[in-house]
Structure formats: C-alpha cells, structure tokens
Amino acid sequence: ILLKHGPYGFYIQLGEDRRGYSPKRASVSQIKDVGAISLEVALDLLQYPKLLGNHPDDGGPVHIKIASKGFSIRHRRTISPVPKNLNPKDITLEKALKLLLSKDAKQCGRPKGKAKVKEAFEAF
Secondary structure, three states: OEEEEEOOEEEEEEOOOEOOEOOEEEEOOOOOOHHHOOHHHHHHHOOOOEEEEEOOOOOOEEEEEEEOOEEEEEEOOEEEEOOOOOOHHHOOHHHHHHHHOOOOOEEOOOOOOOOOOOOOOOOO
8 A cells, every 4th residue: 555646635545556457546635644644544545435335216326435525425416525523434325315315415517408499480
C-alpha cells in the first residue's frame, strides 16, 4: 500500500503501477494529517466504493463512495451526501434508501431532453 501525491492531492494506492493494469486507488483528501494514516485506515478507505445492495423498486445498484466533501450514496442519477453524524460503516441499504429520499438528494448528469413536438401546418 502506497501513499502518493497526484495532481488532485494525496491518495492511497494498492499495488504498483504496471502497464495494462490499473491498481485500486482511494483519495485521502478528507484527512488533514496524511502522515498519520495507519494501515487499518488505508485498508478501510480502499474498500470504497462499496455496493450496499440493489434498489427494491428497479433493481439498480446502490453504492456508497468517497466524495470530495465526505461520503455519498448513489443510485442511478440520484446522489445524497452522508451526514457527518453518521458513520459510513454503519450505513445499511435501508438507511441509504431513506437518505436517497431526503431533501438533500440531488440529480446528477445531463438533464433529460424535452420531447420534440411535431407541429402540423397548412400549406397555402
């Protein structure tokens, strides 16, 4: 496990860089003192993004991941931040579904286009 500094800050990498192989990486931007990162913390960060389960309505995956300002939960185009008072390890699929329905949840990606309306016109 390596601690590296990239163009967007410090990150942890599992394994060496090799041609044709992309090692697992995790950002440590939310940790203030990167020199105090232990092996347990590094292994804990490398487990994200983690699949919590499938959504009961449509069967799509629900993930928890590390975001720029903490942890977030994602299902398709809906993203919800994890509150600071909740431990990300303790979040279950049921808690994640409640957070996705909360007022803090936002839609991401490109908005869906409007349907084209075919107008009828008369030729004179």
